[in-house]
Amino acid sequence: MTEKSKIGVGVRRGLGLRCPHCGEGRLFGRYLKVSDQCEVCGADNTIYPCDDAPPYLTLFMVGHFIIPFMFWMDKAWEPALWVMFAVWLPLITVITLVTLPYMKGLVVGFAWATGVTRDSARQ
Numbered sequence: 377m378t379e380k381s382k383i384g385v386g387v388r389r390g391l392g393l394r395c396p397h398c399g400e401g402r403l404f405g406r407y408l409k410v411s412d413q414c415e416v417c418g419a420d421n422t423i424y425p426c427d428d429a430p431p432y433l434t435l436f437m438v439g440h441f442i443i444p445f446m447f448w449m450d451k452a453w454e455p456a457l458w459v460m461f462a463v464w465l466p467l468i469t470v471i472t473l474v475t476l477p478y479m480k481g482l483v484v485g486f487a488w489a490t491g492v493t494r495d496s497a498r499q
């Protein structure tokens with residue numbers, strides 16, 4: 377497997393919330409808690425660092441997809457401020473919470489493909 381295709385495989389498996397090693401087992405035991413051991417292949421996926429990358433990617437994506445619609449709605453209909461808050465705050469909250477695990481999966485899959493572990497990141 378070439379380095380480039382391995383990155384594609386890792387990112388695809390991570391976006392599918394699957395173990396990057398085998399692509400079968402679930403990556404998360406709970407909402408954002410990476411499983412200590414893959415239920416299928418037994419790999420420890422907690423060795424891959426994520427740190428601030430998943431929230432950063434989530435904010436970047438949600439912001440770039442949602443903010444233009446907010447501005448459009450504000451210009452097109454000129455709704456009251458409470459309407460803007462009532463519509464966008466829950467929507468942004470839900471979209472952010474739904475997107476976050478996928479971004480964390482993407483980062484774990486990328487770290488798996490590139491061989492970055494918590495130990496190698498410290499050196």
Ligand SMILES: [Zn+2]
Nearest residue numbers: 395398414417
């Ligand atoms: Zn696995």
